[in-house]
Amino acid sequence: MRELINYFADPIRSFPAVCVLFYLMMKYYRVVGTKKFLYWSLAFIIPVSIWFAIDPNFFTILILPDNIPIIILLVAVGFLQWFTFYKAAQNDARIEEGLGPLEGTPENREKVWSWPNLVYTELFMIIAATSFLIVWAIVFKAPLEEPANPTWAPNPAKAPWYFLGLQEMLVYFDPWMAGVVLPGVVVVGLIAIPYIDTNPKGNGYYTIAERPVAMWGFLFGWLVLWLYLIIVGTFLRGPNWTFYGPFEYWDYHKVVAEYNVNLSEFMWIKWLNTAMPENMFVREILGIILSLGYIIILPPLSAATKYGKMMIEKVGMIRYYIFIVLLLLMMSLPIKMVLRWLFSLKYIIALPELELNL
Amino acid sequence: MSERRQSLNRREFFSYISVAWIAFGAACANLASLAFRYSYPNVNFEPEMEFIAGTPDVYEEGVDERYKNGYGVWMVKLEGKLFALSNICTHLGCIPNWLPAELKFKCPCHGSGYYMSGINFEGPAPRPLERYAISLNAEGKIKVDKTKVYRWEKGQWDHPNSFLSV
Known part of the structure; x- marks a missing residue:
């Protein structure tokens, strides 16, 4: 059983599994959002977590002071996510009957002064x-290590827990992309949400049926692309940033056969059977075409589809294009991850001469 | 009105205020200089940029780690060439480890892997490790100069200063 879980925890298998789980959860949120589901899942999760914690290898990872916030995070996110579904399922059922959301009922619309009510609470x-x-700082002491040494790094060298998703992202990208561009896009995209999404539905009440695109898009980015990567970075990455199953001993000499190849090498050497061209732009031509096509041709193409036309009608041309480019940039992360796992693809565009790799 | 005794005349006032301003200015300048000094570390562990690495005959075939902790350099003897390999990962600047059993350099941060020659083959590293200028001085000892860097992707590893023939 433990071997099986170790086997399935490998991102190649666990990432599609998480995506399927996410799809089922969002699709059947009315089943998830019931008290019965909460009790049944608690009855399942609590014994399973205890069984996980009994394992000595998993327990050593679990009790690291740095990992305690992640346990709190998992419990909190799990409960709040269920709570959202619970409220949204209630509201969506009411909206279907034509009653309007629970938060909109007269007894829930009572207003109070922000002073003193809000300020006191704050x-x-x-x-x-x-x-x-x-209390936390007193109970869990920060580990005191030897003096910093610029010619030595701990193994594994892990970022703070909230950055482990980013560190996991860096495994698949050049530092410029995963360290600067993509986090920048995340921040800019989050700031842009209120300006792109002017739909008043869902303001002040929980709903999923009325806001499918917003809920699916945001929750996919948050749960699958951010939280899942934090979990992988915390529990499943060991020495040399090699992948280890949750019950696997962190053997420093675990060898994983891996040989990563650039797209240009695939193209010239494997498919065309010739030497790599001297000029670096000719060399990377396929990757450049693919990347530009992805970001320039896909948005107008998507605008011509049925859903695209519907969205443009609702939000307007500029908002639609900003939204679709942000969405494409977000989806570039799982695309690149899957390409790496399936084809050992290192970079789509590899121009180390210019410090530019995609 | 004329009875009111002035405790301070104009001249005295100006001399007091000048002393006060000078004292205040000196205190501010002192504080600023302390703050400036504070921004520099008390102890600096920056490795030397140039060092003498013994004679060529002390090295055996393979990777030599004796200058890694002091200077951040692996001395590698491979196929008749001796070269000084940088120990900074080309992905994000972590410090890889030499794994003698696996015959590779492996970075603990994102899992980049390099062959003994410094060529990258696994993980996200976009280019091979850099090599430093290496030469023999008049006494026949090896001098490694970390200010000069030779990069593979620019075709600089054939440069005569990037290796010693042994």
Whole structure:
């Protein structure tokens, strides 16, 4: 059983599994969003987590002081996600009957003053959070290591837990892409949401049926592309950033046969059976065409489809194109990950001479 | 009105205020200089950019780690060439480890792997490890100069200063 879980935890298998789970969860959110489902899943998750924690190899990872926030995060996200589905399922059923959301009923629309109600709550939350952090800092001490040495790095060298998703992203990309461009796009995209998405539906109440694109798009980015990668980076990456199953011993000499190849090498050497051209732009021509096509040709193509036309009618041309480019950039991460796993593809465009790799 | 005794005349006032301003200015300047000094570390572990790495005959075929911790350089003797390999990963600048059993350099941060020659073959590293200028001085000892870098993707590994024939 443990071997089986180790086998299926490998990202090649667990990433599609997580995507399928995400699809089922979003598709059948009305089943997920019931109290019965919560109790059944708790009855399943609690014994399974205990069984996971019994394993000595998994337990050593679990009790690292750095990993405790991740456990809190998993519990909190799991519960809040269920709560969202629970509320949304109730509201969507009411909306179908023509009743309007629960939050819109007269007894829930009572208004209070922000002073003192909100300000007092905030004050208490500040005090509670501060005392919690102080207790935490006293109980779980920061590890004191030897003095910093610029010619030595710990193995594995792990980022703080909230950046482990980024570090996992860097495995598949050049630092410029995964360290600067994509995080920048994430921040800019999140800032842009209120300007792109002017749909008033869902303001102040939970709903999924009325906001399918927003809910699917955002939750995919958050749950699958951010949280899943944090979990992989925390629990499944060991020495030399090699992949280890959750119950696997962190053997420093685990050898994984891997040989990554650039797209240009695939094209010239494997498919055309010739030497690589001297000129670097000719060499990378296929990757350049593919990348430009992805970001320039796909948006107008998508605009011509039925859904594209429908969305343009609703939000307008400029908003639609910004949205679709952001979506394409987001999807470039799973695309690149899958290409790496399936074909050991290193870079689609590899121009190390210019420090530019995609 | 004329009875009111002035404790400070104009001249005295100006001399006091000048002393006060000078003292205040000196205190500010002192604080600024302290802040400036604070921005430099007390102890600097920057490795030397140039060092003498013994004579060519001390090296055996393969990777020699004796200058890795002090200077950040692996001395590699491979196929009749001795070269000084940088220990900075070309992906994001971590410090890879030499794994003698697997015969490769492996970066602990994102899993980039390099052959003994420094050529990258696995993980996200976009280009091979860099090599430093290496030469023999008048006493027949090896001098490694880390200020000069030779990069494979620019075809610089054939440069006569990038290796020693042994």
